[in-house]
Amino acid sequence: MQIDFDKSGGLVPAIIQDEASGDVLMLGFMNEASYRETRRTGEVVFFSRSRNKLWKKGESSGHVLKVRDVRIDCDADALLVRVNPIGPGVCHEGYRSCFYRSLDEGGSSRPVLTSTFAPDEVYQKPIPPGKAE
Amino acid sequence: MQIDFDKSGGLVPAIIQDEASGDVLMLGFMNEASYRETRRTGEVVFFSRSRNKLWKKGESSGHVLKVRDVRIDCDADALLVRVNPIGPGVCHEGYRSCFYRSLDEGGSSRPVLTSTFAPDEVYQKPIPPGKAE
Numbered sequence: 001m002q003i004d005f006d007k008s009g010g011l012v013p014a015i016i017q018d019e020a021s022g023d024v025l026m027l028g029f030m031n032e033a034s035y036r037e038t039r040r041t042g043e044v045v046f047f048s049r050s051r052n053k054l055w056k057k058g059e060s061s062g063h064v065l066k067v068r069d070v071r072i073d074c075d076a077d078a079l080l081v082r083v084n085p086i087g088p089g090v091c092h093e094g095y096r097s098c099f100y101r102s103l104d105e106g107g108s109s110r111p112v113l114t115s116t117f118a119p120d121e122v123y124q125k126p127i128p129p130g131k132a133e
Numbered sequence: 134m135q136i137d138f139d140k141s142g143g144l145v146p147a148i149i150q151d152e153a154s155g156d157v158l159m160l161g162f163m164n165e166a167s168y169r170e171t172r173r174t175g176e177v178v179f180f181s182r183s184r185n186k187l188w189k190k191g192e193s194s195g196h197v198l199k200v201r202d203v204r205i206d207c208d209a210d211a212l213l214v215r216v217n218p219i220g221p222g223v224c225h226e227g228y229r230s231c232f233y234r235s236l237d238e239g240g241s242s243r244p245v246l247t248s249t250f251a252p253d254e255v256y257q258k259p260i261p262p263g264k265a266e
Contacts, residue, residue, distance in 0.1 A: 001236070013160055024150055024157065071234060071236065074226050080157050080232040103204065103205045103212075108134075
């Protein structure tokens with residue numbers, strides 16, 4: 001069956017779920033090229049709407065998402081990608097899941113997960129003294 | 134915190150997850166009005182892109198989604214709505230989850246869930262003989 005990329009201008013939402021725990025880790029978008037690249041490599045590649053290009057999850061952090069199964073919904077316009085996530089978390093703010101905050105009815109949010117890594121250590125690796133490149 | 138409805142033309146994707154089982158049941162979109170209505174009623178209301186109006190999940194089937202928790206992602210442009218789903222399934226094709234098919238690398242799909250109800254009985258209730266209204 002065909003994924004309906006046309007419904008939303010070439011993109012489909014892709015829910016990322018940890019296959020082992022069932023936790024929903026994040027949501028990204030895929031275009032046809034990123035979906036093909038995800039399949040070819042066995043690791044999740046999104047299309048970044050803000051940067052307007054393919055974005056391999058984990059390219060800087062090493063926290064790649066190994067694809068275990070891809071599910072498609074009834075009207076073929078959304079994907080559920082079940083993964084084995086490598087590393088302590090997918091969220092650039094240092095959590096296992098990007099959905100780490102609960103939102104109450106009044107609009108206040110509070111973290112419901114505990115931080116699993118220090119983003120500064122993962123996303124910025126300053127050049128050590130003496131190492132010019 | 135504010136939900137970023139502006140990023141995608143007034144809509145955010147809302148992942149629906151069964152709080153008890155962890156299963157991802159479906160994905161819909163919410164605009165600000167549907168989010169407010171979801172909060173006011175405690176049951177999920179989407180915005181239907183095809184019908185261009187609010188769409189209360191379960192309005193015809195009775196299979197409403199009772200909201201247990203709403204999570205927001207790190208950049209505030211996606212929601213994870215954890216629910217108690219009423220009834221045997223959310224999918225109009227008769228399954229517990231809309232993501233009932235696995236998609237292989239060649240593009241073939243196969244059901245990985247078993248059907249839990251007969252859509253014809255839920256979505257079409259023909260008037261019994263003798264009952265004119």
